Amino acid sequence: MNLDSVIFIISAAVTLFGAVMMIMQRNPVASVLYFILSLVAQAVLYVQLGALFVGAVLIIVYSGAILVLFLFVIMLLNLRGDEDLGAPSSPVSQLTKYVVSIGIIAEFAFVIWSTGFSSSIPTGIIAGASENFGSTEQVARLLFGRYLYPFELTSILLLAAIVGAVVIARKENGDEIESKAAAKTAADEVTG
Amino acid sequence: MIDTTAASIDFSIIAPEIALLAAAFIILVSVYNKKMRNLAPVIATAGLLVSLLIAIEQMGNPKTGFFGMVTCDDFTVVFKILFVISSLLILMFGRRYFVSKNIDRPEFYALLCISTMGMMVMASTTDLVVIFLGLEIMSVPLYVMAGMDKRSLESNEAGIKYLIMGAFASGFLLMGIAFIFGSSGTTDLRRIAADFQFIGENYQLYFNAGAVLTLVGFAFKVAAVPFHSWVPDVYQGAPTPVTAFFSVGPKAAGFAALLRIFNFGFEDMEFISDIFWMLAVLTMTVGNILALRQGNIKRMLAYSSIAHAGYILVAFAVGGSAAMSAAVFYLFAYGLFNLGSFAIITQLEIRSGCKSELSELSGLSKAHPYLSAALTVFMLALAGFPPTVGFIGKFYLFTAAIDGGFIWLTIIGVLNSFISVYYYLRVVKVSFLEKFEGTFVPVKYTPAMMAVLLITLAGTLGLGIFPEKLLEISRAAIFAFL
Numbered sequence A: 001m002n003l004d005s006v007i008f009i010i011s012a013a014v015t016l017f018g019a020v021m022m023i024m025q026r027n028p029v030a031s032v033l034y035f036i037l038s039l040v041a042q043a044v045l046y047v048q049l050g051a052l053f054v055g056a057v058l059i060i061v062y063s064g065a066i067l068v069l070f071l072f073v074i075m076l077l078n079l080r081g082d083e084d085l086g087a088p089s090s091p092v093s094q095l096t097k098y099v100v101s102i103g104i105i106a107e108f109a110f111v112i113w114s115t116g117f118s119s120s121i122p123t124g125i126i127a128g129a130s131e132n133f134g135s136t137e138q139v140a141r142l143l144f145g146r147y148l149y150p151f152e153l154t155s156i157l158l159l160a161a162i163v164g165a166v167v168i169a170r171k172e173n174g175d176e177i178e179s180k181a182a183a184k185t186a187a188d189e190v191t192g
Numbered sequence B: 001m002i003d004t005t006a007a008s009i010d011f012s013i014i015a016p017e018i019a020l021l022a023a024a025f026i027i028l029v030s031v032y033n034k035k036m037r038n039l040a041p042v043i044a045t046a047g048l049l050v051s052l053l054i055a056i057e058q059m060g061n062p063k064t065g066f067f068g069m070v071t072c073d074d075f076t077v078v079f080k081i082l083f084v085i086s087s088l089l090i091l092m093f094g095r096r097y098f099v100s101k102n103i104d105r106p107e108f109y110a111l112l113c114i115s116t117m118g119m120m121v122m123a124s125t126t127d128l129v130v131i132f133l134g135l136e137i138m139s140v141p142l143y144v145m146a147g148m149d150k151r152s153l154e155s156n157e158a159g160i161k162y163l164i165m166g167a168f169a170s171g172f173l174l175m176g177i178a179f180i181f182g183s184s185g186t187t188d189l190r191r192i193a194a195d196f197q198f199i200g201e202n203y204q205l206y207f208n209a210g211a212v213l214t215l216v217g218f219a220f221k222v223a224a225v226p227f228h229s230w231v232p233d234v235y236q237g238a239p240t241p242v243t244a245f246f247s248v249g250p251k252a253a254g255f256a257a258l259l260r261i262f263n264f265g266f267e268d269m270e271f272i273s274d275i276f277w278m279l280a281v282l283t284m285t286v287g288n289i290l291a292l293r294q295g296n297i298k299r300m301l302a303y304s305s306i307a308h309a310g311y312i313l314v315a316f317a318v319g320g321s322a323a324m325s326a327a328v329f330y331l332f333a334y335g336l337f338n339l340g341s342f343a344i345i346t347q348l349e350i351r352s353g354c355k356s357e358l359s360e361l362s363g364l365s366k367a368h369p370y371l372s373a374a375l376t377v378f379m380l381a382l383a384g385f386p387p388t389v390g391f392i393g394k395f396y397l398f399t400a401a402i403d404g405g406f407i408w409l410t411i412i413g414v415l416n417s418f419i420s421v422y423y424y425l426r427v428v429k430v431s432f433l434e435k436f437e438g439t440f441v442p443v444k445y446t447p448a449m450m451a452v453l454l455i456t457l458a459g460t461l462g463l464g465i466f467p468e469k470l471l472e473i474s475r476a477a478i479f480a481f482l
Helices: A003-024 A028-048 A052-077 A091-114 A136-143 A148-169 A180-191 B011-030 B040-058 B074-100 B106-123 B128-146 B153-184 B189-194 B196-202 B204-221 B231-237 B240-265 B272-291 B297-318 B321-349 B369-383 B389-403 B407-433 B447-465 B468-479
Strands: B063-065 B070-072
Touching: A003 A028, A028 A052, A052 A136, A148 B011, A148 B106, A148 B128, B011 B040, B011 B063, B011 B070, B011 B106, B040 B074, B040 B106, B070 B074, B074 B106, B074 B240, B074 B321, B074 B447, B074 B468, B106 B128, B106 B240, B128 B153, B128 B204, B128 B240, B153 B189, B153 B196, B153 B204, B153 B231, B189 B196, B189 B240, B196 B204, B204 B240, B204 B272, B231 B240, B231 B297, B240 B297, B240 B321, B272 B297, B272 B407, B297 B321, B297 B389, B297 B407, B321 B369, B321 B389, B321 B447, B321 B468, B369 B389, B369 B407, B369 B447, B389 B407, B389 B447
Parallel strands: none
Antiparallel strands: B063 B070
């Protein structure tokens, strides 16, 4: 057993452990922390496959930015995990839950098997790809060369979204919804 | 023939987009200055005008650039002109409405410019990735604009509904693009068209799935039945000038992208014509029948816009250059008389308390004789009466359909036009014959509103009598890539 295999087994195990623990927690903060653990281990797997850029992006963007944002939101909302989650769901939805998850597992198993699953541990670079496939340099060359135009468009899209969010969310004088009476009649319409 | 290997970074081909973006940036920066805030509509108008002039300059000079990501042929230019003109008209008649409802925010004009730019991006590419990005740049400001009137529950509802349905549509579209990329190895429609035979033989199933999902995504955007459920509520809830904006620009952009994808990229696809005629029949019929029972003018025009999307889809079912240029012609014509009718509704809604119910039009001919005369012309154009451009548009569409052998589809289309006469003429009847109740508060016309009404009226009648020039332009647009 060489070093590659040891690293693969450890990081794969940590990925699964993090994923399982994430959904087992009642406390959302702990959930997010386990999710970050799982992502970091996944990044190791990507690096092992030679996809350095994807690995780095996973850590920087996903665990670094998005999940930290999750943490902020959870902390701001002050969720502690001891909230009453309501009555247990109906037997039908209980059943659906199991049927769907078993179905998805079966689907994954089928896909992995049908694509010639082999028991050897994947290491190194994908067969047939060039030496620096997926490297940061290659990605950068594509992003600022062939895909320059779409890349720049993305920034405009983000700008539009940010401006839009500010316009909608900002509170201005007299921005309360019409009047209480109007809001009440609307609520009555919804309920009855 | 366009040089497809061009890898140059040539800013002249995206100059109209840059002009709009520059206007948006200037507005966003000037938001913080009290004096500059009021200049926002002026800056937006200037940006749109510059953009229009550059676009006209680009006519007849096809180019590609940015590694094949941008294609600027006559087709692109014609659509760019359509988008800019519709945005300009809306800017002209929208300001007064926003001020009267106390929702006049400078950011709106920046979002309008960005949205128009997104439409241009959509029309000026043969790459699916860029089409998707253009669609999103167009749509995100639209969601915000629909919910602009934060004090109105309907406007909030419109914003949320549009956002959720738009996200759904984007999901379908992305899934479709992913399937197409998976089966063809490229997102460039030119390469897909070139390799069509090969892809069809090897990855038929995945490619077809991708094509259908893409079509569903765009069907949401152009409001084709059965993907139309968001339209009435969004059209009714959004501020009226914004509704006018929805009904012209984004719809035309959606059709432009559909034209590129299905009549250029997937030209050789066999079953797609069947899907298009089914969509066309459903969209025309459901739109017209549901419009019959509407008591609110904005809601009625929402269903009418669904029905008009159906007429245009007839051209897609027929295919070929004659039908396609008829579709481009119809988009222009529809833009004109639809914007005209929305301008009139906006003018009426500036009176406080008006919810644009049909009954509120009663006695209009007494209080505002010119306005009701103009409304009559626009309603006749929507119904397709001569000598308006609505008649010419339908005439070209249905002639192309008959020439293409789709006689029964034409019959359904004509029957639908007859149905639509009922609800369009009901508006005329209420405004002329029904008794005047209550008091009309006279509303002064702003010069901009006058100009919009005159332009749309002149266009509706003038192009109805002398349609040759516009027809020539729409033919040129289609022959640019067929």
